[in-house]
Amino acid sequence: MAYFIPQQKHLTRHEIKKSSFIGIAQHAANRDEAMRFLADVKQAYPDARHHCWAYLFGSPAMPTGIAMADDGEPSGTAGKPILNVLQHNQVGDVMLVVVRYFGGIKLGAGGLVRAYSASAQLTLESLPVVDQVVMEQLQVRSDFKHEQYLRHFIERHHGQLIATSYSHEVTLALALPAAAVAPLHALAGSMGFTVHTAK
Known part of the structure; x- marks a missing residue:
C-alpha cells in the first residue's frame, strides 16, 4: 500500500x-x-x-x-x-x-x-x-526481557515508538510500516509476546 x-x-x-x-x-x-x-x-x-x-x-x-x-x-x-x-x-x-x-x-x-x-x-x-509509507498502529505486551529487542526491531523497520507503560509486563504502543507487521507477528509466535491492532 x-x-x-x-x-x-x-x-x-x-x-x-x-x-x-x-x-x-x-x-x-x-x-x-x-x-x-x-x-x-x-x-x-x-x-x-x-x-x-x-x-x-x-x-x-x-x-x-x-x-x-x-x-x-x-x-x-x-x-x-x-x-x-x-x-x-x-x-x-x-x-x-x-x-x-x-x-x-x-x-x-x-x-x-x-x-x-x-x-x-x-x-x-x-x-x-x-x-508515503502506510503505518499501522499496534500494541505489544511483553516480558521485560524482550523490551530492548522490540525497541531494536521498531528502529530497524523504520517504525515509531509512541508510548511505553510498565506493570507486571511492558506495553509498547507503536506504529510500523505495513510490510513489517507480519514479521512482528512471526516473532511474537516464537518469543511469546502478544501483538494487537490499536483501537
Whole structure:
C-alpha cells in the first residue's frame, strides 16, 4: 500500500490554440486542505476563465476520497479528465487544479478533454514526489526481557515508538510500516509476546 505523495507545490504551463493551461498540484490529505488550496489558486489567478480541479486521497489503487469539478467548462470535459489522470498514476493525497485562460479559439468537447488531460499529465509527470509509507498502529505486551529487542526491531523497520507503560509486563504502543507487521507477528509466535491492532 505504499505510494507517492507530492513533495511540494508544482506548476506547469502549456498552450493549445492560444488558450493557456496552468497545471498546479499540491499535497492534500483531506477535503479542507484541498479546498484551501483551490481558494489560494483562485486568488493567485483571479482573472482566469476556469479553475478546474480533481483530488485523490489515500493510495491511487484504493483511494479513500475522490472529487472533481468542471468550473464552467462543458460537463465531463475538465474535472473528469484530470481525475482520470490521477487515478492512473502512482501519486496519492494530491489536489490538482488546471487554470485556463481562454485564447479566443473554441476547442470543442474532445479538444477540451485532451487539453485538460495533457495539462494534468504534464504536471504529474514532472511533480517532485516522496514515498508515503502506510503505518499501522499496534500494541505489544511483553516480558521485560524482550523490551530492548522490540525497541531494536521498531528502529530497524523504520517504525515509531509512541508510548511505553510498565506493570507486571511492558506495553509498547507503536506504529510500523505495513510490510513489517507480519514479521512482528512471526516473532511474537516464537518469543511469546502478544501483538494487537490499536483501537
